[in-house]
Amino acid sequence: MKYYQNPPELNRSRKFPDNLVCAHDLLLKAKNGEKGNRKVERYAVPAFNVTTFQGINAAVEAFEILGASGLLAFSNSALKHFGRGDAVAGLAIASQYVETLAKTSTVKLATHLDHGDYMSETGRKVVQAAVRNLTSVMADNSTDKAAGKPTSLEDNIGLTREVVNMAHPVGVSVEGELGVLAGEEDEDTRAEESTYTNPVELEQFLKGTGVLMLAPTIGTKHGPNKGKPGEKVKLNIQLAHELLKIADNISDDIVFVAHGASTLYGEVVAYATERLKQLGGHHTDRTKWSEFVGTDWEQIKGLIGAGFCKINTDTENRQTYLAALLGAVAENAAKIDIRWYDNVTTRALTQSYLKKLILAGDYGVWHEPRIDVANFKFEITV
Numbered sequence: 137m138k139y140y141q142n143p144p145e146l147n148r149s150r151k152f153p154d155n156l157v158c159a160h161d162l163l164l165k166a167k168n169g170e171k172g173n174r175k176v177e178r179y180a181v182p183a184f185n186v187t188t189f190q191g192i193n194a195a196v197e198a199f200e201i202l203g204a205s206g207l208l209a210f211s212n213s214a215l216k217h218f219g220r221g222d223a224v225a226g227l228a229i230a231s232q233y234v235e236t237l238a239k240t241s242t243v244k245l246a247t248h249l250d251h252g253d254y255m256s257e258t259g260r261k262v263v264q265a266a267v268r269n270l271t272s273v274m275a276d277n278s279t280d281k282a283a284g285k286p287t288s289l290e291d292n293i294g295l296t297r298e299v300v301n302m303a304h305p306v307g308v309s310v311e312g313e314l315g316v317l318a319g320e321e322d323e324d325t326r327a328e329e330s331t332y333t334n335p336v337e338l339e340q341f342l343k344g345t346g347v348l349m350l351a352p353t354i355g356t357k358h359g360p361n362k363g364k365p366g367e368k369v370k371l372n373i374q375l376a377h378e379l380l381k382i383a384d385n386i387s388d389d390i391v392f393v394a395h396g397a398s399t400l401y402g403e404v405v406a407y408a409t410e411r412l413k414q415l416g417g418h419h420t421d422r423t424k425w426s427e428f429v430g431t432d433w434e435q436i437k438g439l440i441g442a443g444f445c446k447i448n449t450d451t452e453n454r455q456t457y458l459a460a461l462l463g464a465v466a467e468n469a470a471k472i473d474i475r476w477y478d479n480v481t482t483r484a485l486t487q488s489y490l491k492k493l494i495l496a497g498d499y500g501v502w503h504e505p506r507i508d509v510a511n512f513k514f515e516i517t518v
């Protein structure tokens with residue numbers, strides 16, 4: 137098969153404008169535990185799924201406060217939101233916005249397409265536009281969304297390899313997915329059941345595609361309900377280590393990506409439930425809040441040890457935003473000033489991002505943090 141011969145290597149001499157960098161550069165530093173000239177323990181780079189300009193602003197603020205790696209991820213539905221229904225237009229708008237911020241940023245910023253697919257005609261257009269406008273793309277060809285079933289290994293390799301052929305020569309990193317991850321991320325990404333990544337298939341996939349970023353499935357789940365309330369999510373860390381060994385044998389530059397790895401913040405849930413009570417009614421909403429199930433950070437730490445240096449992060453930030461909005465409304469529902477609500481929720485989002493970056497060990501990469509990291513306290517303030 138033609139795609140088993142020499143996939144193109146990632147072109148590392150490509151220079152992006154201003155402070156933009158290839159996402160893989162950030163991840164490799166994390167895998168090798170590099171912060172400036174210092175060698176530290178392996179850490180992870182959270183990839184923040186941003187859906188609004190406000191989300192981008194809050195994330196960049198958090199990166200700059202901590203001198204952290206900056207990885208902004210855009211899903212297809214987020215791009216549609218930026219583009220008033222048109223994902224390709226949204227991609228141009230969002231990427232130009234980040235490029236403008238990068239001109240004066242104190243840290244390096246990477247932009248990534250989350251869950252791009254190279255199967256449907258519209259999916260292909262978005263991936264092609266992402267290769268032109270972003271610094272990294274995900275080619276998620278593990279599931280045939282139209283047919284609602286997993287793709288064959290051969291098709292997954294073939295389609296992902298096409299994206300690598302297009303992206304690597306221009307210095308854009310590619311993330312592949314192998315295995316099926318259950319849960320619903322947004323209306324464009326959902327599956328009923330997970331399957332673990334098969335180690336034999338992993339080797340074939342990595343060699344055949346040449347991707348340096350891979351999302352294997354080891355038991356995580358998309359969305360806010362990762363298990364039954366009261367039950368703990370258990371990830372297959374042993375399998376993760378087995379997979380890392382195979383990947384490292386092919387190239388030390390390969391990093392793994394954890395999808396569906398959101399950890400929920402107890403303090404946010406408590407804050408939101410309290411505000412809902414204050415606002416009266418909303419019984420069913422309170423129950424829903426108390427039934428959200430995330431992945432314990434201890435489990436995620438295990439994954440970082442196994443080379444998962446990109447941690448996709450979304451649900452906890454959405455929850456923090458909503459909790460802050462409930463707080464703002466409970467505090468003053470007659471404040472006729474969009475900026476006030478915007479500021480309350482932006483501050484909360486920044487806090488949520490700071491917390492995740494600190495948990496992941498992602499600070500002091502580009503400059504010293506501007507806050508006392510050891511004494512950071514996550515608080516929603518109105």
Ligand SMILES: [Zn+2]
Pocket residue numbers: 251321358395396448
């Ligand atoms: Zn995902």
